[in-house]
Amino acid sequence: MLQDKWSSLWLRAGGRANGWLRPYERLLMRYAEPHRRYHTLAHVRHCLREFDAIRDLADHADSVEMAVWFHDAIYDTRAKDSEARSAELARNVLDVGGFREEFGERVAELIMATSHAAPPTFNDAALLVEADLAxxxxxxxxxxxxxxxxxxxxxxxxxxxxxxxxxxxxxxxxxxxxxxxxxxxxxxxxxxxxxxxxxxxxxxxxxxxxx
Known part of the structure; x- marks a missing residue:
């Protein structure tokens, strides 16, 4: 179940025990926005499945998985900064959720790689980007x-x-x-x-x- 996957990741990666539900519900609301047709929760599910198959190759697997959840959290086709805003959202949510600052920064850096402006430059970014491009x-x-x-x-x-x-x-x-x-x-x-x-x-x- 998707909710179980999120809560397990949240707790395993260092979030507060009682802090996972509200961010999860807000992410679901974002991915259900009416202007989305491809960049929906189904896309997140697909990326998670693709990443699960290559998870053992990651240097920081939980960071990559968290980045999958947040990478299209903000999706505005009229703007050019959706990845930056998604990264900032992730950084803020994870900070409030009690995660280490290093974890939040790593997740934000990974999200920025999904702008696809250039090929990824480090291993975990490649895993995320290629799951996204599957x-x-x-x-x-x-x-x-x-x-x-x-x-x-x-x-x-x-x-x-x-x-x-x-x-x-x-x-x-x-x-x-x-x-x-x-x-x-x-x-x-x-x-x-x-x-x-x-x-x-x-x-x-x-x-x-x-x-």
């Missing part, structure tokens, strides 16, 4: 539904502007020498991700907008 390597139907969800989250953007910006974002991943550096994720997702990205970019360049 959607790219899913079967075509799942990936296409993801693309439709992103389009709906940016419904306020006109088709031409969306197509140009989305194609550029996807191309930034396709240009990377390696999308998935973690061996198990590379084997599972790299080829499919590249095929999905190329297919979606081609559609966008031809004016086919996900709907």
């Amino acid at each position: 959607i790219l390597g899913q079967p075509e139907a799942v990936f296409d539904e993801y693309e439709r969800g992103i389009r709906r989250e940016y419904a306020w953007v006109d088709d031409a502007s969306f197509a140009a910006a989305r194609a550029a974002a996807l191309e930034s991943f396709l240009r990377r020498p390696v999308i998935f550096a973690v061996h198990s994720l590379h084997d599972a997702y790299e080829a499919a991700a590249r095929a999905n990205l190329a297919r979606s970019i081609d559609r966008l360049r031809r004016g086919e907008i996900p709907a």
Whole structure:
């Protein structure tokens, strides 16, 4: 059960015994915001499953898991600082919850890596980022539904502007020498991700907008 997973993480990582429920409920409310289509609690669940499979590779596994929970807690498609605001939210919640300052800072640093502005630069960030990007390597139907969800989250953007910006974002991943550096994720997702990205970019360049 998701609530049990959260409370276990909270207590194991050093939070106050009576402090886990309210932050959990507030996170659920955030991930249920009506403007979200892809960046919902289902996305968090998927990231948690992906991370569970590679957890043993982490240097600070609880920090990565906590970052999964918070990494899209603030999601505003009209702003460019959602990751920074999510990181600050996590830092504040964890501070009030009684966690060590070092833990909160590490979680915040990990969240910033999910801006995907550049490939991750340290091990735990790579694990988080690649769990977050696992959607790219899913079967075509799942990936296409993801693309439709992103389009709906940016419904306020006109088709031409969306197509140009989305194609550029996807191309930034396709240009990377390696999308998935973690061996198990590379084997599972790299080829499919590249095929999905190329297919979606081609559609966008031809004016086919996900709907």
